[in-house]
Amino acid sequence: MQNTVQGEATVYPFPAITPGHRLAPAKVGPRGHQTVVFVECPNWCTEDHVEWPERYAEDIDHRGATGATWETECLTKPHDRVMSLDAWLHSDAMASDSAMRATHVVLDDETTQAYLTPDMADRVADEIVSFASQLRQLARTARLHNAVNGSGSVADEALQRISGGAA
Ligand SMILES: [Zn+2]
Known part of the structure; x- marks a missing residue:
């Protein structure tokens, strides 16, 4: 015991x-x-x-x-x-x-x-989704501007050369 x-x-x-x-x-x-x-x-x-x-x-x-x-x-x-x-x-x-x-x-x-906090992270995630949409809009504007002006990216310049017969 x-x-x-x-x-x-x-x-x-x-x-x-x-x-x-x-x-x-x-x-x-x-x-x-x-x-x-x-x-x-x-x-x-x-x-x-x-x-x-x-x-x-x-x-x-x-x-x-x-x-x-x-x-x-x-x-x-x-x-x-x-x-x-x-x-x-x-x-x-x-x-x-x-x-x-x-x-x-x-x-x-x-x-x-x-x-x-988890709530803050959710809010940031929503804002990043919105930011992504705005970023796509900027890319679209830049692409259209380059197409109209015939300048911009290497690809756009190559297209311009081909269409202009300069290549
Ligand atoms: Zn630990």
């Missing part, structure tokens, strides 16, 4: 894990004195918290894989990624702002990161 009581005294209940999370190893501490601890990691987090150590456990944030991406080259810099937008899931469990603690969307143009 006494043995059973002693046995129970050494059993520690496994900590409850928040739904949608898993326990993941994370390396923390100053360089040369790092230890591995276990932190709650959202299921969508793809960050390797051991490979990317933080000095303090409070600095650990969670990042998902890039879930949306767009980039463009430029007429004068073909094959260069001159402008881009990437988006991924993010949360910062220790942030003072509850919206930053909650899962949100990061929009990144390689200069600025915009943190968006």
Whole structure:
């Protein structure tokens, strides 16, 4: 009977894990004195918290894989990624702002990161659809203008040469 009581005294209940999370190893501490601890990691987090150590456990944030991406080259810099937008899931469990603690969307143009609540991300998505329509209108106007004036893209110039017999 006494043995059973002693046995129970050494059993520690496994900590409850928040739904949608898993326990993941994370390396923390100053360089040369790092230890591995276990932190709650959202299921969508793809960050390797051991490979990317933080000095303090409070600095650990969670990042998902890039879930949306767009980039463009430029007429004068073909094959260069001159402008881009990437988006991924993010949360910062220790942030003072509850919206930053909650899962949100990061929009990144390689200069600025915009943190968006799900509602903000939906609004941005609607605006990007509208932007796409405006972009097509600009392309249509440019194409018509070039056709009328016989100048513009290499393709238009080639057509002009062919129709003008200059080729
Ligand atoms: Zn994580």
